[in-house]
Amino acid sequence: MLAHKAVHEAHVAAEAAAGEKVAFDARVIPSVAYTDPEVAWVGLTEDQAKAEGRKVKKGLFPWKTHRIVGGGIVDTHAGDMIGEIALAIEMGADEIDIGKTIHPHPTLGESI
Numbered sequence: 001m002l003a004h005k006a007v008h009e010a011h012v013a014a015e016a017a018a019g020e021k022v023a024f025d026a027r028v029i030p031s032v033a034y035t036d037p038e039v040a041w042v043g044l045t046e047d048q049a050k051a052e053g054r055k056v057k058k059g060l061f062p063w064k065t066h067r068i069v070g071g072g073i074v075d076t077h078a079g080d081m082i083g084e085i086a087l088a089i090e091m092g093a094d095e096i097d098i099g100k101t102i103h104p105h106p107t108l109g110e111s112i
Contacts, residue, residue: 005029030086032079040082043070043089066094077108084112 008024015022030042049056049069056069071085088098103110 002029002031025090028086028090030079030082032082034079037074037076038078039072039074040078041070041072042082042086043068045070045072068093068095068098075108081108081112084109 005026008029012022012024028042030040033039044052044054046056046058054069057066068085068088070089071082073081073085075081084098087093091097098112103112
């Protein structure tokens with residue numbers, strides 16, 4: 001189920017073996033339940049963020065939050081879309097960064 005995690009770990013191991021400074025952050029690994037509809041998630045849940053003492057706002061469409069720390073999608077193509085949320089977490093993006101990114105239209109990706 002997490003073949004994408006194993007591939008990333010192999011890249012990190014190879015880079016470390018080559019003497020490169022690398023890091024691995026397990027919170028930014030998307031997960032997908034390949035059901036119908038698919039369910040995908042990445043990062044912190046609202047409860048986890050609050051437990052860490054983070055001030056959070058739950059963003060529902062349309063998003064009204066700031067820096068993205070996690071997300072979940074329930075949709076037929078959730079597995080295809082969760083990568084954009086993972087990238088937002090990895091890059092420290094907020095909803096404005098995603099909103100100003102030109103997405104092809106009409107696509108499901110632009111709904112993120």
